[in-house]
Every structure is written in C-alpha cells, then in structure tokens.
Amino acid sequence: MTPAPADSIRPFRLDVPQSDLDDLHRRLDRTRRPDALPGTGWAYGVPADYLDELLHHWRHGYDWRAAEARLNEWPQFTTTIDGSTVHFAHVRSPEPNATPLIVTHGWPGSIVEFLDVVGPLADPAAHGGDPADAFHVVVPSIPGFGLSGPPADTGWEAGRVADAWAELMRRLGYERFGAQGGDWGAAISRELGRAHPERVTGVHLNLLPGAHQATEPTPEELDALGAEERERTLLSWRRWSEWSREGTGYAVLQSTRPQTLAYALTDSPAGQLAWIVEKFWEWTDSERWPEEAVDRDRMLTNVMLYWLTGTAGSAARIYYERAHATGRAARPAEPSTVPTALALFPAEPQIPLRHKAERTENLVRWTEFDRGGHFAAMEEPDLLVADVRAFFRQLRQKGLA
DSSP states (O other), X not given: OOOOOTTOEEEEOOOOOHHHHHHHXXXXXXXXXXXXXXXXXXXXXXOHHHHHHHHHHHHHTOOHHHHHHHHTTXXXXXXXXXXXXXXXXXXXXXXXXXXXXXXXXXXXXXXXXXXXXXXXXXXXXXXXXXXXXXXXXXXXXXXTSGGGOOOSSSOOOHHHHHXXXXXXXXXXXXXXXXXXXXXXXXXXXXXXXXXXXXXXXXXXXXXXXXXXXXXXXXXXXXXXXXXXXXXXXXXXXXXXXXXXXXXXXXXXXXXXOHHHHHHHHHXXXXXXXXXXXXHHHHSXXXXXXXXXXXXXXXXXXXXXXXHHHTOHHHHHHHHHHHHTOOGGGGSOOOOOOSEEEEEEXXXXXXXXXXXXXXXXXXXXXXEEOSXXXXXXXXXXXXXXXXXXXXXXXXXXXXXXX
C-alpha cells in the first residue's frame, strides 16, 4: 500500500467505543467525594451539593450519543502539521463567494463552543441573514486539546499554533481568510494576523490579551484619559486585581506543573468536571449557576471531549509553553497591521482598554455588549454572529476582504 502523503487530509468521524462510556459510568458510580464546609458557596471552589447534582445528571440524564450525532453533522477531518495531528471541522457555505474564516476555541473550551454559530456563519440565508455575509468555516482543535490529541513534542504555544493554522488553510485552498477567537483562540488569531498579514484579511476577537490594566493606574495615567476611559481604566484594574488575587490558581498550576495535574484529571471524571465547570461559573454572565448562561448538556459535551481523549494534561501545557517560551515566542509582539475588531462582553474577566488596544492593533471596530461573558459563542451566539458578519461586511465594503 502506498503511504499517504505527509500533508494528506483524512476524513474523520466521531465514534466513541461503548466500552469508554461504560468505563465513565463505572467511575461516576464510584466517585469518592471530599468533605465540604457548609454555607461557603463558591468561595472555596465548586460547591459539593451542586457538583453532586451535576454528576448525577451526567451519569443518568446526559446523552453522549445525541451530542456525538450533533458534532458529526459537521464534516470533520484530520491532517498532520509540524509533526502533530490537527483535527478540524470544515463547513463550506452554499454561497460560492463566501469568505473563508478560521475560528479557534480556548481553554477550558473546545470546538463545542461553536455549535450554535457555525450554521448561521456558513449559511446566513437559512438563518434569516444576508447571503453576502456567508463564510466557509474551519473549526480546528488546538494541538493538545480534544480530538487533535496530545502533540508529540514541546513548544506548542500560540505562535506555533498560528503557523499551523496558516498551513491548514493553505492545504484547504484558502490563500486569503479571516480569523476569529476568544481566550487562547484570541491569542492564536491575533498571532496569525501578525505573522501572516499578507494572507489574513481581518481578525475578530472577543478577548484581547494584554489590553487590560494590569497595574494600579497612576494619577498621571488617569489625567491623560477622557472621563469615560478613566472610569473604564479603574474598573479594568479593580477587575484584574480581584481576578489575580482569587482566580489565577488554575493558570499558575498549568503554567508550572501540568503533568502533575494531569494524573488527577485523567483518572477522575468528577475532578475533570469540577476543574472545568468552575470556570464556566466564574467567567460567564451568571450569578449562582453556570447554567444561567450556558446549556448544561452543552457544557458536559465540552467536558466529554477532554475526558474521552484524556487531554486534560496536554491541553494545560499551552500555559506552560507560554510561561517558558524562548526565541520568537518570548519576544514582545509587534503591532498588528491586520484590520481588527474587538467585541466586548461585560462578564469577561479581562476588561480591555481602547487606548491600550490601539497601541498594538489596527483597530477598526469596537463593539460593547450589555450581556455575555468569556464563552461568547456559547452564551450569546446571535450577538457574536452579528458582529462577525458586520466586521467582515465592513472590510468587504472597503475592498479589504
């Protein structure tokens, strides 16, 4: 048999063995629960009574096969880039002049984040939109995450992933394309535009790393700003200060000892669930429970992609790679020349500042919403889709896309 060429694209269909689901159910039945202090809410972490109820639903109410069928509605593929497997969905629009668009998830997300946005982006006419706003949508799994599986070597930080995305789009025949992302997807999308400006028509972000107020602003800094930006700077600092004090333990651990963490999360579905669901509560536009912002079964499907693939540890490594980067990845990022849009959702832990964003981005669109959080594509898919459409429409009208 003739071996497949190194850059071949192979069809993929999600088909989890029943034995893997049976193993999960046995582990859920044998969950060993820790003690918990009464009346502490989320202050010490995920409340025990909430997690117990969620574990019961995962074991007895959640339907993986329905979720699997939903994911398999997307045409999916794998290919090998830079020595690592890259899994991706490729949903071509029925509109022949559609704009190619690559959308990238973050941590603790996955391609599941985009289940409600890909259809409206690819086929706007079928969802009450203008056919001229159509996209050919590519949805990859970051190496180390989910269906891409663990990479074979170190060094898979945002810049290396961005280069892999540029190669993926080349293999799909897209010489010019747009990019969209939040969380790590934002870092990757921004780097994709910065490193490949001749190919990227526009970058749409729902988070901009580094554009928040990370230190207490001085009187001189505040005096140089208008009243509205001054208030936003103070809010950004207060939000960042609180988050740095109370919400960064996960990042410190994943930046320093991802392998140690991996043993716990890969062996315990309850541990994997708690590690992820805490962030769905903390980072979404919700008060008491994350399900106020994100569908419960959709959240569990996201957790399943980590559990079934055993990629809790390999996904965490992207934090380690950033913290220990050398060479190009360690140098301060040069300003991007690619037209960039920023969509701001109020529950996002990092509040970006326009005067900082304009120092590093070719910012052509800035949209503030009154609801939504970190997982914008899951929380407010209609708002995100409308903003992505409007941004690339704006670029087309100027002859830039």
